[in-house]
Amino acid sequence: MATRTLSAVDYVLLVILLLSSAVIGVIFGFFKSKKSSAKEFLLADGGMGVLPTALSIMVSFLSAVTLLGTPSEVYLFGTMYCYQAISWTIASTVTALVFMPKFREMNCTSAYEYLERRFDRAVRTCASLTFSSFMLIYMAIVLYAPALALSQTTGLNIWLSVVSIGVICTFYSSVGGMKAVIWTDVLQALVILVGLLAAIIQGLITLGGFGNVFSIASKGGRIEFDSISPDPRTRHTIWSLLIGGTLNSLSTYGFNQTQVQRYMCVRSTRGAKQALFINAFGAAIVIIFSSFIGVILYAYYAGCDPLTAKKVSDVDQIFPYFVMEVLSDKPGLPGVFLACIFSGSLSTISSGLNSLAAVIIEDVYKGLMGRQLTDQRQGLISKFFSVILGAFVMLLTYVVSYLGSVLNAALSLFGVLSGPIMGVFFLGFFFPQANRHGGLVGFLASLALQFWIFLGAQITKNQMPSVRLPLSVNNCPDPVNITTIISPPIKRDPLIDFYSVSYMWYTPIAVLTVLIVGLIVSYLTHPLKPNEVDPKLLIPIGDACCCCLPKRIRDFLRCGVDYENYKEKDTYESEIQMTATQMFDTNKKHSFSSNVVLPAPSAPKIGDEPYDNSAMILTDEEFLKTRF
Numbered sequence: 001m002a003t004r005t006l007s008a009v010d011y012v013l014l015v016i017l018l019l020s021s022a023v024i025g026v027i028f029g030f031f032k033s034k035k036s037s038a039k040e041f042l043l044a045d046g047g048m049g050v051l052p053t054a055l056s057i058m059v060s061f062l063s064a065v066t067l068l069g070t071p072s073e074v075y076l077f078g079t080m081y082c083y084q085a086i087s088w089t090i091a092s093t094v095t096a097l098v099f100m101p102k103f104r105e106m107n108c109t110s111a112y113e114y115l116e117r118r119f120d121r122a123v124r125t126c127a128s129l130t131f132s133s134f135m136l137i138y139m140a141i142v143l144y145a146p147a148l149a150l151s152q153t154t155g156l157n158i159w160l161s162v163v164s165i166g167v168i169c170t171f172y173s174s175v176g177g178m179k180a181v182i183w184t185d186v187l188q189a190l191v192i193l194v195g196l197l198a199a200i201i202q203g204l205i206t207l208g209g210f211g212n213v214f215s216i217a218s219k220g221g222r223i224e225f226d227s228i229s230p231d232p233r234t235r236h237t238i239w240s241l242l243i244g245g246t247l248n249s250l251s252t253y254g255f256n257q258t259q260v261q262r263y264m265c266v267r268s269t270r271g272a273k274q275a276l277f278i279n280a281f282g283a284a285i286v287i288i289f290s291s292f293i294g295v296i297l298y299a300y301y302a303g304c305d306p307l308t309a310k311k312v313s314d315v316d317q318i319f320p321y322f323v324m325e326v327l328s329d330k331p332g333l334p335g336v337f338l339a340c341i342f343s344g345s346l347s348t349i350s351s352g353l354n355s356l357a358a359v360i361i362e363d364v365y366k367g368l369m370g371r372q373l374t375d376q377r378q379g380l381i382s383k384f385f386s387v388i389l390g391a392f393v394m395l396l397t398y399v400v401s402y403l404g405s406v407l408n409a410a411l412s413l414f415g416v417l418s419g420p421i422m423g424v425f426f427l428g429f430f431f432p433q434a435n436r437h438g439g440l441v442g443f444l445a446s447l448a449l450q451f452w453i454f455l456g457a458q459i460t461k462n463q464m465p466s467v468r469l470p471l472s473v474n475n476c477p478d479p480v481n482i483t484t485i486i487s488p489p490i491k492r493d494p495l496i497d498f499y500s501v502s503y504m505w506y507t508p509i510a511v512l513t514v515l516i517v518g519l520i521v522s523y524l525t526h527p528l529k530p531n532e533v534d535p536k537l538l539i540p541i542g543d544a545c546c547c548c549l550p551k552r553i554r555d556f557l558r559c560g561v562d563y564e565n566y567k568e569k570d571t572y573e574s575e576i577q578m579t580a581t582q583m584f585d586t587n588k589k590h591s592f593s594s595n596v597v598l599p600a601p602s603a604p605k606i607g608d609e610p611y612d613n614s615a616m617i618l619t620d621e622e623f624l625k626t627r628f
Helices: 008-031 038-046 050-060 064-077 079-106 113-118 121-154 158-207 210-219 238-253 257-265 269-301 315-327 333-369 375-400 406-430 436-459 503-524 541-545 551-557 563-589 620-627
Strands: none
Touching: 008 158, 008 333, 038 158, 038 257, 038 333, 038 375, 050 158, 050 257, 050 269, 050 333, 064 079, 064 121, 064 269, 064 315, 064 333, 079 113, 079 238, 079 257, 079 269, 113 121, 113 406, 121 158, 121 315, 121 333, 121 375, 121 406, 121 436, 158 210, 158 257, 158 269, 158 315, 158 333, 158 375, 210 269, 238 406, 238 503, 257 269, 257 333, 269 315, 315 333, 333 375, 406 436, 406 503, 436 503
């Protein structure tokens, strides 16, 4: 396949993006950093604004794989995928209203700290290791797959892409911490939107407007929004996208360490909610733009599919191939597209490095080794781990380059591993009866089932019928020889229907498995009583999902846990804490000691002895009791 080359202007734009990201890291690492602490490095001192955090949440998992894969998905399978915009919006809204406030209330640096409080150390460790494993694999793929697609269509050297993105990410993540990560995400979000808009506008100009694009796509069967098949083997239906897609997205927004860390960076819970609402709108826009590009790609190649014509070797190369074919005569526009794809990789990898550093410090280094660290020392160790992880991801990318066709399978592993994690959080939040045995066995059972389905699907994929929509090469300028290979008959696997279930149902299956197995095991091994669970670790499912039901039904769904008294007690303790803080601040201003001295009466006599005013010296706790 002949490749078109990039111009000097395109390379300049790419260099500007990379240097800008590095400069942001330097600014927040050397000039705006007040102290080298873990709170600043991992949580940005809890002082980030709403808009930058919202944009950071939006692009953290809108990787280059998403930007290249979504147009390809629509190109091959049609516009049903657009329902993902609704799924992401629902998931972001549910997270804002239900799960995010609970994580902020618990004030956890690592989301998996909750699992130890609710269950035990073993559940926390299993979830942390699972998260770390799939994030390392995911980051390596996000780094390599786009570089491969770009190298084969634009001529950009693959290892130049890998090393430049890897080094820049590691640099600004380890030097500037979370503040640098969030502000570079803002820059990259803007570049992504500009890149997508540039491709859409030029595509519409080339094809003659919206009407012509939709007319061609409709004739080719790409415009579809009404697939309501109840068959779970159907790749995309309204049910699989709205139910499975929402749970898939919820596993990312609600329980992924990368996103939970973002919520903890905002100044207030109200601000974090606003950030998630803005993210819901922004993520939906990116999904719609990327899907529309897929429609444009089909309209442009309706008569000469580059994949069938062997102009490209993989469907993810169609978008960059289109950019180089349509935009290469306009200096700078291919560079904008390239910066868009690089931004997708930068945002995901930098976010992953910071979140992995947090998990390793909190769940492994401090947890398993039982070592307590000062905040400053923990900050320095976090930076060290960021550098080590960045180097490891680049080495892992080299290994990934030899996997070949296993790349798509490895990418699917992300969904397989995130489902059980969400399931064990659901078990802990919504079911007070669940105990530590149920949490651990339910998680491991779900993980085993997911691996079984995943491996079965990979082994038997040649036996599964193709669901791709038809492609044509009838209008190609050069004749295309299509060789039909007749494969010998393959013995049909008896579980092929089970393995053929749509990938959209993987997460719902994982969550249900954790809940069913976890509750059964809990009831077999002494379920927890209502007074044995801290209400702070629970979310009343009746209040969260059925707030309009009568109080009697909501009380039944609370499983005997007294949330009302807990709320009153929590409010009382908060008032005491607030009063204590105000008083101690006043004491500091006047250089008083931490004990409060009440004025004594004017030395009355008891017999011949003076009045002993030492009895009136109260500790802070005793003084507060006199006030409440």
